[in-house]
Amino acid sequence: MKHRRINKRRTAIAGAGAAAVVAAAFTLSNANASTTPTPDPLSALAATKLASTVASDLGADTAGSYYDAKAKKLVVNVVDKAAAEKVRAKGAEARLVQHTLGELNSARKALADKATIPGTSWSVDPVSNKVVVTADRTVKGAKLAKLNTVADGLGKRVEVKRTAGEYKTFIAGGDAIHSGGGRCSLGFNVTVGGEPAFITAGHCGKQGSEWSESAGGPAIGTMEDSQFPGNDFALVKYSGSAEHPSAVDLYNGSTQAIAKAGEATVGQQVQRSGSTTQVHDGEVTGLNETVNYSEGTVEGLIKTTVCAEPGDSGGSLFAGDTALGLTSGGSGDCSAGGTTFFQPVPEALQAFGAEIG
Known part of the structure; x- marks a missing residue:
């Protein structure tokens, strides 16, 4: 067998050429990296506004977004590189994922x-790029088998989780409000046509019910409208001379002024005030959540890690001076935690x- 000899000079040239290629590739990589803009730090409020803008401008090219509170940036899911470039140009971080928002919403419809x-409850989780379904402790036997069968049929788009608690409305927010034998919490003071009113949870009472600041006390307002299930909100118009500042009780002798209403963002840090457990904080973990209470289904809810208990219903969810939500229901309590x-x-x-006002 003959061995071909390679000229040493040719070997040196080849080696130099390879080194040049590696160096060129390294330089090109660095050049490309340097042209990719690093998103400026964003507050949660700024990230929420940017998320709305990106979703409006890119439409079906995005697959949800979330706020990375640690890095202070908005992360936008996309399914192709062209959309990723558009996202970066707007000041957010682009993340390539498998499922489009259309595919995930199709899975939501199948579950419904x-x-x-x-x-049970479900929503699109932008972090996992799946529809996360949660079943409480009452879902078992044939019901659990049915849920798992439907979820399995939707493949990797769906993930089923369990919670040890039981989903229920927290009937029994801000300051306490009473009607009959029930107690809820005031959400936020508002004006309607220049007249003072407040909003609370719809499951707290019926249209025409009277509400007071103490059990058996004089009425301060009448519930003009109540929507539950489907939605979970109600409007009470003031009829007396009760004070109605645009603020949330922090139960430490101070209040948080509320100047506006806004949309929540996944990953955002939030606080809740309620008449049973007072003030607690946590994180937004889901939006547009479908929750199947025993009384019926409510759509479009915000899912959080903030705890609550009976009597907190209708109470205030807020971030700084921005009103975000009204306490609807969940599982767990403020001793063990919950959703x-x-x-x-x-x-x-x-x-x-x-x-708001």
Whole structure:
């Protein structure tokens, strides 16, 4: 067998050429990296506004977004590189994912059609790029088998989780409000046509019910409208001379002024005030959540890690001076922790023609 000899000079030239290629590739890589803009740090409020802009401008090219509170940036899911470039140009971080928002919403529809079971909830989770379905402890036997069968049929688009608690409305927010033998919490003071009113949870009472600041006390207002299930909000118009500042009780002798209403963002840090457990904080983990209570299904809720208990219903979810939600229901308590759902405030304001104030 003959061995071909390679000229040493040719070897040196080849080696130099390879080194040049590596160096060129390294330089090109660095050049490309340097042209990719690093998003400026964003507050949660700024990220929420940017998320709305990106979703409006890119439409179906995005697959959800979330706020990375640690890095202070908005992360936008996309399914192709062209969309990723557009996202970066707007000041957000682009993340390539497998499922489009259309595919995930299709899975949500299938769940609604085939698995609307009391004790379950679901929403699109932008972090995992899946529809996360949660079943409480009451979902078992044939009901659990049905849920799992439907979820399995939707493949990797859906993930099923369990919670040890039980989903229920927290009937029994801000300061306490009473009607008959029930107690809830005031959400936010508003004005309707220049007249003072407040919003709370729809499951707290019926249209025409009277509300007071103490059990058996004089009425301060009448519930003009109440929507539940489907939605979970109600409007009470003041009829007395009770003070109605645009603020949330922090239960430490001070209040948080509320100047406006806004949309929540996944990853955002939030606080809740309620008459049973007072003030607690946590994080937004889901939007547009479908929750199947025993009384019926409510759509479009905010999902959080904030705890709540009976009597906190209707209470305030807020971030700084921005009103975000009204306490609806959930599982767990403020000793062991749990999940709480909130009715978005902007939707309630729009339904009633109301303004924060």
